[in-house]
Amino acid sequence: MERQPKQILICEDHQIVVDGLLSIFENQSDYQVKGFISDGNEVITEVKKQMPDVILLDLNLPNKNGIDLLTAIKKVHANVKVIILTMYNNQSIVKKAKQLGADGFLLKNCSSDDLLNALDNVFENRTFYIGKGVKQLVVENDGFVQKIKITRREKEIIRELIKGHNVPKIAETLFISAHTVETHKKNIFKKLDIHNSIDLVKLVNEKKLLS
Amino acid sequence: MKKNSFHRGFTLLLIFGLSALLKIESQIDTLFIDSNFQQANLKQFSLIKNSAQNSHTNETEFFYFGFENTYNTIDFTIKNKLQKNSNLILQFTYVYIQEIVLSKIVNNQIIPVYKTGTAYNLKTKPKAHRLFSLPIKLQPNETASFQLKLKKEKGKPLATSAIIKSEKNFENENFKQQLLIGAYFGISILSVVFSLFIFYFLKQSVYLIYAIYVVFLGLFISSYIGVFSQVFLSENHKVDKYLHYVLFSEISLILFAVFSQKILEAKAYTPKLKKGIEVLLVVIIILRLLLHFFFTEVFENAVSIFMKIWYAIFIVLIGIIIVQIIMYYRKNNARTSFFALAYIFMILGTAASILYHSFGILNTYFYDLPMLFYTSILEVLFLTFTVIFMVKDIYDDRNTLSKAIVIQEKKNLTAFIKGEDKERLRIGKELHDNIGSQLSYLKRVVSDKFKDKNVEKTIDNICDDVRALSHEISPSSLKFVGFKNTVKELANNISEQTSLNLDFNSHNFPENLPEDVSTQLYRVVQEGLNNILKHSKATQVDIQLMLLEDSLSISIEDDGIGFESRKDKPGLGLKNMQSRVQQIGGNLSIDSSATQGTLILITIPYKTT
Structure with missing residues (x-):
């Protein structure tokens, strides 16, 4: 039984890129380009109308950016595969795209093989496809509680605070503005989740913050 | 009640009338000297004979001899009721009497005692005093008759008080006068020093003119009250033409007019009146000089008419300046008020001396000092206040201007940054x-055609470079x-690519x-990190993003060498950062020291929703 070619919708505003993509899919029996859109505003209506199998989505579309479109696309067409095709190569963007439900991430200067690999991959495996050259995501443990870091300047301020000095006095001793000291103090209290200097003294003794 | 007050009024009137009668009677009486004697007005117990036929003795307390009169003899008698010598001093308040001859009448013989006046050398003054002060000595119980001859220039009136004082009273009053004169010159010198000081800094002629005016006014007053000849002229000098007096008075008049025109900004506000003043000044000064040196000799009889013309012009001059003051008052009332006060005192003094x-x-x-002397003190005082207010105005203007410049500079910087941002975006x-x-198209075409991995790699590298550059811009x-x-990613990248240990913390x-907030904040952080990378020699950097109760704080802390020890001062970069933070309503502070490194702290108001 011959497989139906997967229908592709290209969302890309640069003709030269679209042309390039079209030439890749010309000889492909598995994939067929159903249409291309260059305006971010038209993407959702076209997706609804055409119900493609896969979307190649540029992040930098006029009027509406790809990140914003991702969620909306998945909303109107839950089964569609979306592969981001972009010039951007930032970990944070890759991570964000993944969070928002993208199925793959490719750079525009990817090779034809890479593109086809990505397509095959998103249909066969269900894992997030990362194209060649794309910055790998640093594995972050979500349950990891960030260790509180007290900076050098903050330690100075803490030393003064536990001596019982007030903000103006500290500002005078350290030759910095009262506003700076005040902000430092707020930062420290916020980080340590305390509300007064007594708590601070306790915490400094308990946790040896200054060592 | 009504009746009562009527009675009182009547009694007062009666007493007043009686005392007036007594006064008239005393005019022809002899002066008695007892132990309580302080001083007495010569006019009240003397007989006056005039050279002019139609001249009348006026009712005033002082001697006044009109234009036509040339000499006067005044007879008077003094009786010493004391058992000891009595030392008296006959003092004249006017300092330019041509000739004073005091003679004692002994057995119907007139024996001259003193001969002095402006016609003689200064050393003929019997007492070294600014005024003509003639000592009179009476034996115990002596009754002495004197004849005083006062000669004046024809064509000029003479007004002077002649007072007989006890020597003690003379010394006392003289001391008080010295204090007053000292105060006058003290104020004048302070004013001159002050305005010269201001002139030195501001280089505006008005302050110099004022200083010179005060100097000449002082010289005029000092010659008017006799201090000038006393202090500056030698004993052999004669002051018969009293040129210095006339010159000082005319020069101070000119200087006052010029100064008033500057103060009232007449050039800008009342240019036509200013022209009028200039013309009148020239006329009045020529007239005065002619009057003094020429007319008295040639047109003796016309002098009083010319004097009146002079006064009329003078009054017009005064009137014009009053109009100018009123017109200028609308523009600057503090300064004008002081000037107007000073001006009123000047007019009062001048009017008083003319009337006299x-x-x-x-x-x-x-106290034997003319009204003009007192009004001059007040005039100088208030004019100096005027000058002080002028200086204050200038400083206020400068402050407003520099504030405006700062605002403009900020605007320029903001515009520059906006332009830069726009261009960067483009x-x-x-x-x-x-x-x-x-490039991506090119890569695909090239790799399809040549199947060359190296070319592909090169194009990928170019793509990476373009991407990185674009991201940075x-x-x-x-x-x-x-x-x-x-x-966070920027921090990670820097940590990976450089030896800098960069810790990112967000709470x-x-x-x-909002997009503009994040753009500006990012640029500031970028600039801060660039500075650290390029100049600070730091090894550890902490970036902290905090959410506080009602604000956000972003701090970048390094352990580098600070700004002070750097050769290239980070001028525009810091200003840029400052301006960007200000644009989003935040606050940026930078603390930097060679040993403690640099801390950039940004706070912006933020409401948690």
Whole structure:
């Protein structure tokens, strides 16, 4: 039984890129380009109308950016595969795209093989496809509680605070503005989740913050 | 009640009338000297004979001899009721009497005692005093008759008080006068020093003119009250023409007019009146000089008419300046008020001395010093206040101006930054969209045709470079992932690519901030990190993003060498950062020291929703 070619919708505003993509899919029996859109505003209506199998989505579309479109696309067409095709190569963007439900991430200067690999991959495996050259995501443990870091300047301020000095006095001793000291103090209290200097003294003794 | 007050009024009137009668009677009486004697007005117990046929003795307390009169003899008698010698001093308040001859009448013989006046050398003054002060000595119980001859210049009136004082009273009053004169010159010298000081700094002629005016006014007053000849002229000098007096008075008049025109900014506000004043000044001064040196000799009889013309012009001059004051008052009332006060005192003094000397109407002497002397003190005082207010105005103006300049500079910087941002956005987009897209197309075409991995790799490298450059110029990821994540990635990248140990910490910092806020904040952080990378020699950097109660704080702390020890001072960069933070309503502070490194602290108001 011959497989139906997967229908592709290209969302890309640069003709030269679209042309390039079209030439890749010309000889492909598995994939067929159903249409291309260059305006971010038209993407959702076209997706609804055409119900493609896969979307190649540029992040930098006029009027509406790809990140914003991702969620909306998945909303109107839950089964569609979306592969981001972009010039951007930032970990944070890759991570964000993944969070928002993208199925793959490719750079525009990817090779034809890479593109086809990505397509095959998103249909066969269900894992997030990362194209060649794309910055790998640093594995972050979500349950990891960030260790509180007290900076050098903050330690100075803490030393003064536990001596019982007030903000103006500290500002005078350290030759910095009262506003700076005040902000430092707020930062420290916020980080340590305390509300007064007594708590601070306790915490400094308990946790040896200054060592 | 009514009746009562009527009675009282009647009694007062009666007493007044009686005392007036007594006064008239005393005019022809002899002066008795007892132990309580302080002083007595010569006019009240003397007989006056005039050279002019139709001249009348006026009712004033002082001697006034009109234009036509040349000499006067005054007879008087003094009886010493004391058992000891009595030392008296006959003092004249006017300092330019041509000739004073005091003679004692002994057995119907007139024996001259003193002969002095402006016609003689200064050493003929019997007492070294600014005024003509003639000592009179009486034996115990002596009754002495004197004849005083006063000669004056024809064509000029003479007004003077002649007072007989006990020597003790003379010394006492003289001391008080010295104090007053000292106060006058003290104020004048302070005013001159002050205005010269201001002139030195501001280089505006008005202050110099004022200083010179005060000097000449002082010289005029000092010659008017006799101090000038006493202090500056030698014993052999004669002051018969008293040129210095006339010159000082005319020069101070000119200087006052010039100064008033400057103060009232007449050039700008009342240019026509200013022209009028200039013309009148020339006329009045020529007239005065002619009157003094020429007319008295040639047109003796016409002098009083010319004097009146002079006064009329003078009054017009005064009137014009009053109009100018009123017109200028609308523009600057503090300064004008002081000037007007000073001006009123000047007019009062001048009017008083004219009424006294030329018309013999008003006695204006207090403590043997003329009204003009007192009004001059007040005039100088208030003019100096005027000058002080002028200086204050200038400083206020300068402050407003420099504030305006600062605001303009800020605006310029903001505009510059906005322009720069716009241009960066454009270049970033261009790099990213057009060049990037074409490069990716090129890569595909090339790799399909040549199947050459090296070419492909090279093009990929170019793509990476373009991408990195584009990101640095215009961080598009801000709009996709927000400020926090973009900074975090920047920190990670720097940590990976350099030896710098960069710790990023965020405490509940919001993911999404308004686009302009995140753009400006990112640029500031970028600039701060660039500074650290380029100049600070730091090894450890902490970036902290914090959410506080009602604000966000961002701090970048390094352990580098600070700004002070750097050769290239970070001028524009810091200003840029400051301006960017201000644009989003935040506050940027930078603490930097050679040993403690640098801390950049940004706070912006933020409401958690």
